[in-house]
Amino acid sequence: MDTLVDASPGTGVTAALRKLYFLRFAFAAVWAGLLFATADSLTPLSGALLVIYPLFDVACAVVDVRSAKADDGPVRHLYLNIALSALTGVGLAVAATSGIPAVLRVWGVWAVTAGVVQLLVGVARRRLGGQWAMIASGGISTLAGASFFAQAGKDDASLGSLAGYAFLGGIFFLVSALRLGRAPKHA
Numbered sequence: 198m199d200t201l202v203d204a205s206p207g208t209g210v211t212a213a214l215r216k217l218y219f220l221r222f223a224f225a226a227v228w229a230g231l232l233f234a235t236a237d238s239l240t241p242l243s244g245a246l247l248v249i250y251p252l253f254d255v256a257c258a259v260v261d262v263r264s265a266k267a268d269d270g271p272v273r274h275l276y277l278n279i280a281l282s283a284l285t286g287v288g289l290a291v292a293a294t295s296g297i298p299a300v301l302r303v304w305g306v307w308a309v310t311a312g313v314v315q316l317l318v319g320v321a322r323r324r325l326g327g328q329w330a331m332i333a334s335g336g337i338s339t340l341a342g343a344s345f346f347a348q349a350g351k352d353d354a355s356l357g358s359l360a361g362y363a364f365l366g367g368i369f370f371l372v373s374a375l376r377l378g379r380a381p382k383h384a
Contacts, residue, residue, distance in 0.1 A: 225367025
């Protein structure tokens with residue numbers, strides 16, 4: 198039987214990450230709903246949403262870096278995530294002027310690279326507990342990125358898959374927030 202016990206390494210860091218993960222879930226849910234409502238065309242609203250998402254990711258990664266530094270945790274991968282997300286914001290702003298297929302390609306590159314980074318961060322933080330969801334999310338992100346490339350080549354390309362992807366990512370953040378600081382104890 199599995200029960201949960203407090204893993205307690207870096208309690209302040211764990212609390213900060215939990216709050217950040219809850220925020221990321223809420224943002225992803227709202228963002229996905231707004232994007233899904235405009236998924237069939239690139240409007241000024243959907244264009245703005247596309248740029249806002251990676252910029253929000255940059256802001257969250259900065260908060261994450263500060264938490265990791267407070268615990269002397271690994272930050273190298275987080276800096277890489279900041280750079281990738283900032284470049285993606287610029288890339289999406291440009292791609293939005295070219296159409297949905299270009300947006301899907303840029304998002305696909307970001308999903309693949311950010312997924313690999315998320316895998317690495319999740320593995321590095323596994324001692325905090327609750328990181329299996331982040332590891333799984335990183336793997337799914339990598340696969341989803343490849344599917345965005347495939348969708349970009351279709352005549353009926355839509356932004357709807359990005360909304361679903363973001364919402365699923367938010368669910369993984371919610372699960373991690375709920376599990377963070379807990380480690381399985383086998384009875």
